[in-house]
Structure formats: C-alpha cells, structure tokens
Amino acid sequence: MSRYADAARDGDGRGHHTLAETESAVAERLDGMSVDVESMAAVQNIYRAANTIRNHLEQTVLAPHDLTWTGWVVLWVVWIWGDIETRHVAEEAGISKGTLTGVIGTLEKRGLLLRRTHPDDARRVLVALTPKGRKLMNTLFPIFNAAEARVTASLSTADKTHLATSLRAVVAEVDEF
Amino acid sequence: MSRYADAARDGDGRGHHTLAETESAVAERLDGMSVDVESMAAVQNIYRAANTIRNHLEQTVLAPHDLTWTGWVVLWVVWIWGDIETRHVAEEAGISKGTLTGVIGTLEKRGLLLRRTHPDDARRVLVALTPKGRKLMNTLFPIFNAAEARVTASLSTADKTHLATSLRAVVAEVDEF
DNA sequence: AAAGTTTCGTTCGGATCCGAACGATTATTG
DNA sequence: CAATAATCGTTCGGATCCGAACGAAACTTT
Structure with a gap:
C-alpha cells in the first residue's frame, strides 16, 4: 500500500x-x-x-x-543556485546538516552531484550538479511541475496564490519564535 | 540546530x-x-x-x-477512537503498516499503549491506551492545541477555515487518483 | 603568538519511513 | 472438504530524520 x-x-x-x-x-x-x-x-x-x-x-x-522527495528537493536547490555551500543547501531544503550529509552521500553515489572543499575555508563544503544531474533536472522538472499542477487542480489559481500567501505567513511567524 | x-x-x-x-x-x-x-x-x-x-x-x-510527531499522532488517533485496529490507525495517521509496527513498538515500550490480538480474527491487532497513556493525552492535548493556535496566530479564524477547506480539497483530489 | 571561542560538516544512536516479501489466518471457490 | 486466493501484521533492507558530540578549521581575544 x-x-x-x-x-x-x-x-x-x-x-x-x-x-x-x-x-x-x-x-x-x-x-x-x-x-x-x-x-x-x-x-x-x-x-x-x-x-x-x-x-x-x-x-x-x-x-x-530512483529519487526520494528529499533527494529531489536537494537536487532542485543545487540546480537553482549552482555551486552552493552545504550549510545553505540544508537551510533551503529545510533539513538538518546531519541529514544533508547522508542525502548528499546518496546522490553522490548515484553520480548526480559532486562535493568539494571550499577554496577559502576548509570547514566548508560546496556542491554542484554533475552533467548527469543537470540532465536529469532538465528532464524531470517539467514532469514534476505538471504533477504539481495536477495535485492542486481542485484549486483555482487565485486559491493557490492565497494558500501560498497564508502558508508563508505561518512559516514567517514560526521562524520568529 | x-x-x-x-x-x-x-x-x-x-x-x-x-x-x-x-x-x-x-x-x-x-x-x-x-x-x-x-x-x-x-x-x-x-x-x-x-x-x-x-x-x-x-x-x-x-x-x-519524549514523544515524536508520529508517536503523538498515533496516540491521538487511539485516544479519539478508543480500542482500534492497527490497520485503521495506520490509515488515520497516514503512515504505512510497516512504520506503524515500529511506532507502536516504541509507544508500547514507553507504557503508553497496549496491543492485543483481535478476538474474532487472529490476523488483526487491536490497540488501546494504557492509563498512563490516557493521562498523558489529557495533560498534553490542551498544551498541543494551544501551540497549534500560536503557530497559526498570523491567520484569522476565517483564514484558518478557508485554508483547511482548500487543503481538504487537495487531499480529496489526490486520493481520487 | 598563543589561548580561547566559534563555526563547519561528519559521525553516532535512536526514531521514522517506505515497499516488498513472508508466515499465519481467514475467505472464497470448486 | 480441499485447494486457492486474499488479508493482516511483521520483518527486512535501504533511505530519511533528528540533536548531540566530535575533530578540524577559522576567528577573536589577550
């Protein structure tokens, strides 16, 4: 099931x-x-x-x-921002640093992204998509977006926008705590 | 963090x-x-x-x-429905049967609920709260509900209701797939 | 320059999360 | 009644998820 x-x-x-x-x-x-x-x-x-x-x-x-939800989110964040520090990926993706280490390990193993030490600060790690990862994102994003449209098809465009606005307010409020 | x-x-x-x-x-x-x-x-x-x-x-x-989100949800479902079959708990809580087995194991270990074989059908398992579990729910639910009010404080009552209605429509739509 | 503090990513243990497969049980079919 | 099919919960392997602790690196203070 x-x-x-x-x-x-x-x-x-x-x-x-x-x-x-x-x-x-x-x-x-x-x-x-x-x-x-x-x-x-x-x-x-x-x-x-x-x-x-x-x-x-x-x-x-x-x-x-062969992707999980979080694997997808991480790929998406790296796809949007390009070469990006792992601590920022964790923040954008909404997961802890510890979890990100594991997810990046999985995606690296699949040849979808690569990590490297920051040139100026050896504490930091940068990640970027591989050509294979970039190709996957270009192929999959339109399909994913079409699915996003299907799962929200019961809502009008105005409803979707209103929903997103309300939820942003909730997130902003909690982030203020 | x-x-x-x-x-x-x-x-x-x-x-x-x-x-x-x-x-x-x-x-x-x-x-x-x-x-x-x-x-x-x-x-x-x-x-x-x-x-x-x-x-x-x-x-x-x-x-x-010492509760996780899913542990809480499972306790809540059992609290609301009383003696309930595990397959129904999984459905109400929105988790798979395999996951439920593990979560129930954890809650049982903590003395919060008990499982027993269905009297009429040995394939089925029933769960109920223990007195300790019931006491915890009576204590914690008002606190949890107050926190629910705080995290959604940025929304008016009308907005909360509208949000819930829109989201129910989304869930109903996806469940139709 | 050295000592103290802070930051970063990884590791760890415990919890959750899934689908598939399995054994036990029940229901259905012939 | 026996054979077959379906259902239930558990187990399994792999993935995720967390916070705390750690070692390494960088920053700040003395």
Whole structure:
C-alpha cells in the first residue's frame, strides 16, 4: 500500500473514517475541553496535505527515477543556485546538516552531484550538479511541475496564490519564535 | 540546530535566501521553460509549512514528553477512537503498516499503549491506551492545541477555515487518483 | 603568538519511513 | 472438504530524520 493511499478499504467500502465521522468523534472525546478547532483543523490539514502530496509525487514521478522527495528537493536547490555551500543547501531544503550529509552521500553515489572543499575555508563544503544531474533536472522538472499542477487542480489559481500567501505567513511567524 | 530553524545566519544576518531572492533565481533558472508558478508555490509552501510546524511542535511540546510527531499522532488517533485496529490507525495517521509496527513498538515500550490480538480474527491487532497513556493525552492535548493556535496566530479564524477547506480539497483530489 | 571561542560538516544512536516479501489466518471457490 | 486466493501484521533492507558530540578549521581575544 502506498504512502497514505487508502487502497485498503473496510467493510463499507471506505478507507479511513470520513471527515464528518472524525470531527464527530473528536467533539465527543474533547467534550468539556476548550478546544481551538480552527487552529487544530488548519494544522492537521496542512500536515495531511503535505504528506499526501509528498507520497503521491514520490510514487508517480520520483521513484521511477530512483529519487526520494528529499533527494529531489536537494537536487532542485543545487540546480537553482549552482555551486552552493552545504550549510545553505540544508537551510533551503529545510533539513538538518546531519541529514544533508547522508542525502548528499546518496546522490553522490548515484553520480548526480559532486562535493568539494571550499577554496577559502576548509570547514566548508560546496556542491554542484554533475552533467548527469543537470540532465536529469532538465528532464524531470517539467514532469514534476505538471504533477504539481495536477495535485492542486481542485484549486483555482487565485486559491493557490492565497494558500501560498497564508502558508508563508505561518512559516514567517514560526521562524520568529 | 533545530529542525528547519535558521539559527545559523550568514554574513548579512539572514538565514536562507529571502523569498524574493529564491523566486528571482528560480525565474532565471527556469527562463525559457513553461512553469506553472502558482502550483509550484502552493506545493512548496504546503510542504514548507508542514515541516516548520512539525519541527516547532516537536521541539517545544512533544520532545519534553519524549514523544515524536508520529508517536503523538498515533496516540491521538487511539485516544479519539478508543480500542482500534492497527490497520485503521495506520490509515488515520497516514503512515504505512510497516512504520506503524515500529511506532507502536516504541509507544508500547514507553507504557503508553497496549496491543492485543483481535478476538474474532487472529490476523488483526487491536490497540488501546494504557492509563498512563490516557493521562498523558489529557495533560498534553490542551498544551498541543494551544501551540497549534500560536503557530497559526498570523491567520484569522476565517483564514484558518478557508485554508483547511482548500487543503481538504487537495487531499480529496489526490486520493481520487 | 598563543589561548580561547566559534563555526563547519561528519559521525553516532535512536526514531521514522517506505515497499516488498513472508508466515499465519481467514475467505472464497470448486 | 480441499485447494486457492486474499488479508493482516511483521520483518527486512535501504533511505530519511533528528540533536548531540566530535575533530578540524577559522576567528577573536589577550
């Protein structure tokens, strides 16, 4: 069964509970508690949507090219910025330095990028795509972007923009903490 | 450095590139390519917001109780539904059955929940919270919910509701694939 | 110039995450 | 009733994910 897919269906033909059922059970469980339902719904749906999208794009677009979601994100960051320091890649990709070391190891092993010591500061490491990596990005990005359009097809362009704006505000707020 | 935190700041006092810089670099790199910018922005921001929120809540609320994000989600699902089959927990939590086995193992080891074979079907496993697990949920849920309110404080109640609605539409669309 | 401090990337242990394969169990078919 | 098919949870190998600690390198202070 794929990530978050609900191929497995229970007796009445549905996977997990409907949203209405879940909210009903939650209301019952939390009866007597003061709950910020809007905030809970916002957080839960942000996380659920992110996982659903990641799973879907990983399975349909990335796995056929032997890529993981994070491998793809790292390649994308290096593709956009060119020769870039690993600490910046970790920041842009939103992963820890320790995790980046492992992901870069995997991508290097696949011949998609190369690391080298910074000429001025031996503590730092620079990465760049290999020709093979660049070719993969040129081939795969349009396919990935088309898939991004498909997974968000239920939203109008105005909705997508509004969604992105709201989510940027959330990220900015948390980054201020 | 914490997950996605930008405690590390580069020379000019900023962490990762600004959004404007990133979009500029993206436009330059993708010059000549037909790009659905709104879809890309929607997907990137959904993923970024989910990770930022997960990291923040894990660090500030869950880690002090020796919980991971997914451990929390699994406990929450079992708390809401009571005695529940593991296959349903995996679905509700949005993780694979293999992953759930490991997470349940961890939570069981911590004395927070218990598993038992289904009385009617020996293939199935049921899980329920222990008294310790129930106590933890009653204590921690209000704290977690308050943190949910803080991370989404930049949004109005109407915005939170609209966000949740848009994201539910995205999940429903992908689940139809 | 030497000592102390800070920064960088890697390593480590523990946790999670997946799909595929497996054994055990149940359901279906002939 | 026996054979076959389907379902369930676990195991497996590989990948990711984290924070803390470490060694090496650079910076700052004395």
